Amino acid sequence: MKYNIGLLRGDGIGPEIVDSAVRVLEAVGKKYGHEFVFTPYDIGGVAIDKYGIPLPEATVEGCLASDSVLLGAVGGPKWDTLPGHLRPEKALLGIRAAMGLFTNLRPAKLYPALAGECPLREDIVSEGFDIMIVRELTGGIYFGERGVREGKYGEEAYDTECYSRMEIERIARVAFEAARLRGKKLTSIDKANVLESSRLWRKVVHEMALEYPDVECTDMLVDNAAMQLVRNPRQFDVIVTSNMFGDILSDEASQITGSIGMLPSASLGDTTRGLYEPIHGSAPDIAGQNKANPIATILSAAMMLLYSFGLTEESDAIVSAVDKVLNMGLRTADLAHGKPALTTVEMTDKIIENL
Numbered sequence: 001m002k003y004n005i006g007l008l009r010g011d012g013i014g015p016e017i018v019d020s021a022v023r024v025l026e027a028v029g030k031k032y033g034h035e036f037v038f039t040p041y042d043i044g045g046v047a048i049d050k051y052g053i054p055l056p057e058a059t060v061e062g063c064l065a066s067d068s069v070l071l072g073a074v075g076g077p078k079w080d081t082l083p084g085h086l087r088p089e090k091a092l093l094g095i096r097a098a099m100g101l102f103t104n105l106r107p108a109k110l111y112p113a114l115a116g117e118c119p120l121r122e123d124i125v126s127e128g129f130d131i132m133i134v135r136e137l138t139g140g141i142y143f144g145e146r147g148v149r150e151g152k153y154g155e156e157a158y159d160t161e162c163y164s165r166m167e168i169e170r171i172a173r174v175a176f177e178a179a180r181l182r183g184k185k186l187t188s189i190d191k192a193n194v195l196e197s198s199r200l201w202r203k204v205v206h207e208m209a210l211e212y213p214d215v216e217c218t219d220m221l222v223d224n225a226a227m228q229l230v231r232n233p234r235q236f237d238v239i240v241t242s243n244m245f246g247d248i249l250s251d252e253a254s255q256i257t258g259s260i261g262m263l264p265s266a267s268l269g270d271t272t273r274g275l276y277e278p279i280h281g282s283a284p285d286i287a288g289q290n291k292a293n294p295i296a297t298i299l300s301a302a303m304m305l306l307y308s309f310g311l312t313e314e315s316d317a318i319v320s321a322v323d324k325v326l327n328m329g330l331r332t333a334d335l336a337h338g339k340p341a342l343t344t345v346e347m348t349d350k351i352i353e354n355l
C-alpha cells in the first residue's frame with residue numbers, strides 16, 4: 001500500500017525527531033512492503049521566519065490532502081515576544097481546527113525498564129502501567145459561552161460547560177473502539193454528582209455500552225480519578241473524559257511516567273486522517289545537538305500506523321523494538337542520569353535494528 005504522510009517538522013528538536021520517525025517508517029515500509037511518501041510543510045517559528053505567519057495556507061491544504069500528518073514541535077525563545085496571534089503555538093490550535101480533530105489520544109505508559117523514572121513508590125509501579133486517555137478536544141468549557149459582566153457583587157466572569165449528545169457519542173465511540181483494540185476496559189470519568197453536563201455524559205456512555213458488551217465499562221468521578229491515578233495506575237486501561245478533565249488528567253498521567261521524551265499522542269476526527277505528535281515541546285535547550293530522545297515521535301508514528309492506516313502488525317513491531325532497546329539498557333541523555341548515552345541518531349539506529 002502507498003500512504004502520503006505530511007511532515008510538520010517545526011522548530012527546536014522537531015526536525016531531528018521527525019527525521020528519526022521517518023527513518024523508522026521507511027524501515028517498516030521496506031520490511032512489510034508499504035510505500036510511505038513524505039511531504040514536508042512549514043509550521044510554527046520556521047513559518048513565521050519565512051512567511052510572517054505560523055500556519056500558512058499551503059500547510060493547511062497540504063495536511064488536508066495527506067493520508068495522515070506527523071508533527072515534531074513548535075516554538076522557541078526567538079518567537080516568544082510576538083503577539084498571541086503570531087505565536088508558533090497558535091498554529092497548533094489552527095491546524096487541529098482545520099483538520100476537524102475532536103479526539104485526543106494520550107497514552108501514558110511506564111515501561112518496567114523505566115520504573116526508576118516514576119515518582120511513585122516502587123511497589124506501585126514495579127510492573128509498569130499502560131493507560132490510554134481519550135480526551136474530547138473541541139467541546140466543553142474551553143469552547144462554551146463565556147463572558148465578563150456586572151453581577152450582584154460587582155465584576156464577575158463565567159465560562160460554561162456544555163456537551164451535546166452527538167459530541168459525547170462520537171468521543172465515546174472512539175474510546176470503546178480503542179478499548180476493543182487493547183485491554184477491553186473503559187473508565188468514563190465525569191462529575192455526575194454535581195454537573196448536569198456530566199449526567200448527560202454518563203447517560204449517553206451507558207447507552208453506548210450496550211453496543212459494546214465485550215468492553216467492561218465503569219464510571220468514576222474526576223476527583224477520585226485524580227487520586228486513583230497515583231494510588232493504583234494499573235487499574236486503568238482506557239479512560240474517556242471531557243476536554244477540561246482530560247487536559248488535567250492526561251498531564252497528571254504523563255508526569256507519573258517520569259519521562260516526557262517517551263510519550264506520543266494522536267488527534268483524530270471523523271476521517272482516518274490524524275495528527276500525530278510527541279507530547280513534549282521543542283526543547284530549545286538541546287536543539288541541534290543530536291541529544292533529543294526520538295522515542296515519543298517514533299511511537300507517534302506507530303500510533304499513526306495503527307489508528308490511521310490499520311497496520312496493527314507494523315505498529316506493534318515499532319512498539320516492541322522500543323521495548324527491546326529499553327530492556328537492553330540503552331538510553332538517550334534525558335534518561336541516562338549522567339551515564340554514557342546514545343545520540344538521537346544512534347537510538348534511532350538501534351530501534352531500526354530491532355524491528
Ligand code: NAD
Nearest residue numbers: 073074075076260261280281282283284285286292293334
Ligand atoms: P519542552 O517539552 O520543550 O522541554 C521541557 C524539558 O524537557 C527541557 O529540558 C527539554 O530539554 C526536555 N525535553 C523535552 N523533550 C525532550 C526529548 N524528546 N528528549 C530529551 N529531552 C526533552 O517544554 P518547554 O521547555 O516548556 O517549551 C519549549 C518550547 O516548546 C516553548 O516554545 C513551548 O511553547 C513549546 N511547546 C510546544 C509544544 C508543541 O509543539 N506541541 C508543546 C509544549 C511546548
